[in-house]
Amino acid sequence: MKRKNISLSIVSGKGGVGKTNITLNLAYILHSLANQVIVIDCDLGLANLDILLGVTPKKNLKDLLSEDIKPEEIILSLDKTGLDFIPAASGVLDLLEYESDIQFLLAKKLDTILSKYDFILLDLGAGISNGILSFALSTSLRIVIITPEPTSLTDSYALIKILKNHYNQSNFFILVNMVENQQEAKKSFERLNVACQKFLGIELMYLGYVREDKNLSEAVRQQKPLFKLYPTSKACLDLINIAKKLINFTEKTTLVKKGLNLIDNFKK
Ligand SMILES: Nc1ncnc2c1ncn2[C@@H]1O[C@H](COP(=O)(O)OP(=O)(O)O)[C@@H](O)[C@H]1O
């Protein structure tokens, strides 16, 4: 069966806005909706998908840089029916600012396995380092996570501005996290969208919102995905809506870019 092979990077200007939790739960939800999914922890500064899953990986993304290691050796199966995970290495800050040959090697190795998946989710670190920008440019779609805090809005604007002005990227989905209700989410989205229209000449796409929910912090404490622990919680229902919207979008649009295009970014 031919797979959708859509890659998504989950980014933000500011840390602590919910990227890792959203990535993880979207992976579980997309999988529950009959997709083959792989989630890759690309936050090499503060890798913590493994902590949220309560697992201690033996190998990680960094090991893939050794010539004799195959991608299959670093993949952890979260569900036998097609939900996989590649862990990163915490504290490997020297890798954060990727050299082009390191990215090339990673891309070449990952390429051999990624065609098996419908969705490839990249959990990235916050901010605008070269490594982060390069991953964000390599995917079919980008989801920028914002919260209603003014600092989150200004920092996401800075991130979008760099990706637009320096790399000509103008497709961004916006997900507003930690909101009270839909009105608050729409208001935050509009503030960012107005600034992007006015100063960057681009229109952002509204992906939806995730409500503030104590169950999510509880899931973090228990080191289990929210979707597993509290599938009917507010935040989980919101994430299910978002996953369905993403599936719908990818079915209606013909995306030119499939898989990961790390190598292409370096040709620029
Ligand atoms: N919708 C939410 N409701 C309640 N708490 C949340 C929500 N989203 C995130 N959080 C809290 O924010 C913390 C940071 O989330 P995390 O996914 O690690 O952010 P990031 O990856 O962007 O740094 C979580 O541990 C959780 O306690």
Ligand SMILES: [Mg+2]
């Ligand atoms: Mg994170």
